[in-house]
Amino acid sequence: MSENTRATSSPKAPAAKFGGRGLNVAIVVAALVTVAGLALWFAQLSGGMVQTGMRNLDSWGLYITMFMFLVGLSAGGLIISSVPRAFGMAGFGGISKVAVWTSICCTVLAIGFVVVDLGQPLRLWELFAYSNLGSPLMWDILVLGAYLILSIVYLWATLKNEAGKVSGKALRVISVVALVCAVLVHSVTAWIFSLQQGREMWHTALMAPWFVSSALVCGTALVLIVVVALRKASYLDVAQAKVVKMLKMLGAFVLVDLYFFGCDLLTEGFPGGPGVEVVTMLTTGSLAPFFWGEIVLCAFAAVVAFVPALRRNGLIVAASVAGIAAIFCKRVQLLVGGFQLANIADPGVMAQHTVTNWESGMSGAYQGLVYWPTPLEFGVALGVVGLGAFLLLVGLKYLPLKPAEESR
């Protein structure tokens, strides 16, 4: 297609207009949720994090779960849009800009969740003044920052390329760099956990590639949902064949993710040592609902992806939602599972800061899930998600993200 102008004049654009009142209302709602979240965050900081469900023996919770989850969501979109360009293959037609914008929003959210988890957010500047470059958390901050900047550059270059100001070659180089960075972001986030020999469930070399596969699952699923929704809202037009191609990829990624899970469980359980505890905790123990939830949701997504008769819009969205929910279940297993198995579980003095359910003693605290978030945590998390929705919608309204070309 020859038109380089914004796609509103594209002959393929459907007649109905995107945006208008509905979009404005959504933006205002998202902004209000963000403001409410900010207020709750200040309440958390002034009244103390004692208002969260986190305690000494389960010192991370919903925020870090969401951080892991959103890092996954973010890179998926970028990988989906940059792989075709990097390898010079036919892409997914026009959706790449929306996909990259979704990635950018998710990256901002991931950073946001780390910030709300910090006890001393005013000391954030120390990360740059006293950086300990040996810390996986420091690597993550650097890579995540670089990734955010690169995604923005990539989006900008795509737009400039369409306007004829940046060469296709330059754009391709940027897409390769962005792709490498996306893979790194996942690996580094996995290393925050997997390099810790202290937690049985986390210490596995498979974690990094597994994070990449999970990211591909939920990233592809998110792009699918956004594309189907935007097509419905007449924002863009995408051929069904391309949607189906992406759905098949989702199915393949889901299976790879399950395969990795199987490999990891077998390696944990087979020697019969302490790893058996991890397998038991997941399959029949306190994390079983999240484990089986993940398996069932993944299986559903794969069935929809591979049975042609089921590839209807409603089911495609349902399969995508299932894929994202499955990965969220996995994040919960990873985070809570790391704390659920105490290395030293002998009973001793328990106090209000020891563990979430400290009144019931050491064995009682670990009976069910050792950690469960409080309403305040849900509220703050919702506020951060609101910020993401706000960014996404404002971007859709004001940025020229509609497809201007057909090929990639």
Add this chain to the structure above:
Amino acid sequence: MRYGFAIDTQRCIGCHTCSVSCRMENNLPKGTWWNRILTDGGEEMDTPEGLFPDVAMSYIAVSCQHCANPACVKVCPVGATYVDSETGVVRQDYDKCIGCRMCMAACPYTGVRSFNWEEPKYVIDFSIGGSDVPRHQKHVVEKCTMCWHRLAKDEEPACIRLCPERARFWGDLDDPESEVSRLIREREVMQLLPEKGTEPSVYYLV
């Protein structure tokens, strides 16, 4: 020089005096215990394992192990927790800590690091213990300092001084003539989670 502890589990009676003296010396806030006495026995505190008359129970005092290869120090993004090169003590800088709790996730020794989940509250409304103990801060991680303020005055840690059974020993692990080195050499010893490779500086005499 590398300071370390030797704790005689044969002598320990589980009286928690070391825990309480630690709390007092360091003016610890409510709900914070840097040194905890765990019952190695049944499901509940102070209960033995097994059926009478074949029962067994002992106690282990668990606090920061001041590892020679500490997991916490590697992961702290700002270097707020670090090893003092002269003494081998693993230290924590409250003023630097950003409260990310990465060290708590990394430390294999369950419960030795504690976070001040709220503005520190105290049982009595004036400070007790060492006058040169750093002020406790909200939303930062803290842990056993090996009584750093006492070491500076050539005094032994508070937990050593008050143990009524004289079950706790402290000294230089690098000096073969020190009491701890001699005890570790002569007695059968155990360390917590040696398989994690952290090389703890606390030895348990069994």
